[in-house]
Amino acid sequence: MIYYKTREEIELIRKSCLLVSATLAEVAKFLKPGISTLEVDTMAEKFIRDHGATPSFKNYRGFPFACCISTNDAVVHGFPNQVLLKEGDVVSVDVGAYMNGFHGDSAYTFALRQASPDVKQLLKVTKESLYKGIEKAIAGNRVGDISFAIQEYTEKQFGYGVVRELVGHGLGRHLHEDPQVPNYGRRGTGMKLREGLVIAIEPMINMGSKDVYHDDDGWTVRTKDGKASAHFEHSISVQRSKADILSSFAEIEKNEKANPNLESDY
Ligand code: MG
Numbered sequence: 523m524i525y526y527k528t529r530e531e532i533e534l535i536r537k538s539c540l541l542v543s544a545t546l547a548e549v550a551k552f553l554k555p556g557i558s559t560l561e562v563d564t565m566a567e568k569f570i571r572d573h574g575a576t577p578s579f580k581n582y583r584g585f586p587f588a589c590c591i592s593t594n595d596a597v598v599h600g601f602p603n604q605v606l607l608k609e610g611d612v613v614s615v616d617v618g619a620y621m622n623g624f625h626g627d628s629a630y631t632f633a634l635r636q637a638s639p640d641v642k643q644l645l646k647v648t649k650e651s652l653y654k655g656i657e658k659a660i661a662g663n664r665v666g667d668i669s670f671a672i673q674e675y676t677e678k679q680f681g682y683g684v685v686r687e688l689v690g691h692g693l694g695r696h697l698h699e700d701p702q703v704p705n706y707g708r709r710g711t712g713m714k715l716r717e718g719l720v721i722a723i724e725p726m727i728n729m730g731s732k733d734v735y736h737d738d739d740g741w742t743v744r745t746k747d748g749k750a751s752a753h754f755e756h757s758i759s760v761q762r763s764k765a766d767i768l769s770s771f772a773e774i775e776k777n778e779k780a781n782p783n784l785e786s787d788y
């Protein structure tokens with residue numbers, strides 16, 4: 523079942539998305555070696571609640587935390603924990619916020635200072651692939667056009683692994699709505715995109731092979747080869763000539779640059 527959104531509904535989703543973006547911007551100020559991802563989660567949850575929203579992920583199908591925080595070989599759905607972050611760590615933070623009846627969903631991957639050039643390239647290319655997918659998210663195109671653009675760039679041009687088991691999704695009154703938006707696929711296939719469709723596009727890209735497994739906690743998805751993975755996500759609404767990006771990386775990137783504990787020169 524596809525729910526196309528009205529103008530008013532899209533504006534409410536934008537509000538939720540921008541709160542998610544503001545939360546991630548706080549995370550960008552906060553991250554440094556020596557703190558735990560549990561501290562990040564606690565801070566983010568307070569920020570979301572202080573702004574009149576609830577964290578979408580908390581208790582979603584039993585997920586026990588406000589944010590998914592996935593470090594290094596963890597791809598997505600990582601549990602925040604008490605392990606202290608260290609130099610060179612890759613930290614993917616996925617946040618959802620629910621208010622006014624609508625969810626916002628966005629994710630960003632940070633690299634702590636002293637990250638390797640390989641890691642920095644992975645982050646750069648994964649973020650670029652997100653925008654290549656978004657470029658294709660216009661009315662008249664098909665879901666497969668988005669998928670193909672992401673896969674072509676990351677896999678063909680850089681030899682990275684595109685995770686198959688997890689995909690982007692529709693978004694609105696429910697955190698996960700139809701359609702599924704895979705990060706791999708063929709051009710000209712899949713559902714036709716129409717104005718008012720709101721989707722989260724979220725490439726999950728591995729430095730090595732595409733193969734992943736579930737951790738014993740039942741949630742955390744990790745790379746089989748133990749290499750790093752990156753995850754960037756925007757929620758967008760499909761429009762005629764250009765997608766409307768409802769979340770924003772502007773503040774996150776500003777704070778990332780200003781934080782000497784984070785890599786930003788990539
Ligand atoms: Mg997300």
Ligand code: MG
Pocket residue numbers: 627628690691722724755
């Ligand atoms: Mg999502």
